[in-house]
Amino acid sequence: MLIQVLVSGVAIGCIYALIALALVLVFKATDVVNFAQGEMAMVSAFAGLSLLTAGKLPLLAVLLLAFPIGALLGALTERIAIRPLLGAPPLNALIVTIGLWMIFHYGAGWIWGFDAFTFPSLLPQAPIEIAGALVSPSNLAIAGVSVLVLVGLYVFLEHTRQGTAMRAASMNPQAARLMGVSVGRVSLLSWAIAGGIGAVAGVLIAPLTFIDVNMMFLVLLKALAGAVLGGFTSLPGAVLGGVLVGVVESLTSVYVSSAFDDAIAFVVIVAVLMVRPEGLLGKPSVKKV
């Protein structure tokens, strides 16, 4: 029983981790906490559903197209709404992303309606037995795809020119710019990659939860919590934080109370932050006076 709970916790945690990763990527590049990240993923998932039903594309093609669709949406958003904000107070950027949240949320409702749709799953959800524990193949697929995305991101950041430029710009924008790194392009790339990763998370969770305009609301909050838990500036921290939030949530909903599982996850996070204010993998920035 415990193993099943843990596996489903890790699977949902992977979804949180992907969105948390997108949040941290954007934050490192542009100092913006993107409240609209979840809604962008939802819009991408809906676009995928349209390709599936109206476009008659095979499911595998839609899943592969999720990343480019999300990346396109992220890049467009950056060019239209975020780039002109460069240098504005962070609070203004936060309000812009709240505005984007509304545009995507209600825009999606306007286009696709507020009903819930089913999204087909590539793998069966009925559990199979692996080493004595019942595990659903779709949960395994979620974890597998998440690992693939992480490896891809790691290779991109560590072993390509653009990835190096992105890391440099987030460490020290001034110095990076002096070395010829285009900070604007880094911002665009970060939003595009974040949008793509979010879209992957969207199509991964869609078969589990149905697809409707509210599907990403709680996911975003949990991802935000995961990102904060991990330290908000650390990519591995975001992944670790997201997975932990998923596990804590699934443990509390089974062993404590399902009425309060959403709130309890947050209380745990606040408790952790009281002990480690900089997050699990963040660098301490507190100055002692």
Add this chain to the structure above:
Amino acid sequence: MSVYRLLQTLAAVVAIIALPWLGGSYVDFILCTIAAYFIVALALNILVAQAGQVSIGHAAFWALGAYGSAILVTKVGFPFLLGVIAGGVIAGLFGLLVAIPALRVQGHYLAIATLAFALVIEQVLHEWEGLTGGRTGMFVPRPSFFGAELLADQYYYYVIVAVGALFAWAAHNLKRFPSGRALMALRLSPTAAQCCGISRSRSLITAFVLSAFLTGISGALYAHLVGYLSVSTFTLTASLSFLTMIVIGGLGRLSGAVLGAAFLALAPELMRDMGEAQMVVYGVILVVVMLTLPGGLASLPERVASLFARPQPRPVPAGTPAAGKEA
């Protein structure tokens, strides 16, 4: 200049007094809502603009004031005024609770802590059916003074405005008191302020408690205005709307608080005919205002004036932390 200023203030006062006589009872209700939001804007400005802390959980304090007053008046038999004050005090006490993590964590971490607090309060209000009515909600009696019930919003409006004016005056004067100056110093340079002997923890606790108290009072006044409370009024969306209100209006300014409150209350009313496009347009307005008017709606006159004036260095927008207008 001072004569001009005096005329301006006089015109504003006359307008505020005359407003409820210009429209029907529906207009009066909207005006009352604006006045209640205005108090929240004042409260949130103490925290965000003066103390430099972000809260995305203020709807919880609003809810605590609203439910606190409503429960005390209906179930314990408190008179209206005492209920409202008690609602503020309850919210203030919870402000003390939220200030505790704020002493350890800052920035995004604090924002998550306030969010967690708001989610817990929302859940508790939802589950504790015996006290709050839970999903079905609860009815709240109309405001009454010494047994006489105040029936028309037209008159209740003056009550809320009077409370708002009192708080606006107090919040403005906070900047002149040591605790207000301590907050300002802490925001501008936490290290320097603490080196001068300012206690960060004491100042932050003061800011949180004051902000929560004012928000609670507003919530209590609002509860008696609408006459019916349901948990869906006090969700994260409300918290985010409050934050949006003070930034769109103009951070740290009295005119900004008024304009932001008016925007939050009027925008949905004015856009009612747009149907499904309504919230999309609202989102577009948020984005466009932030991109074109970083100082909020209150900075519009300055922006217009600067278009016609000779080119000169642009003034620092009111929203930036370093814009010490008090200096």
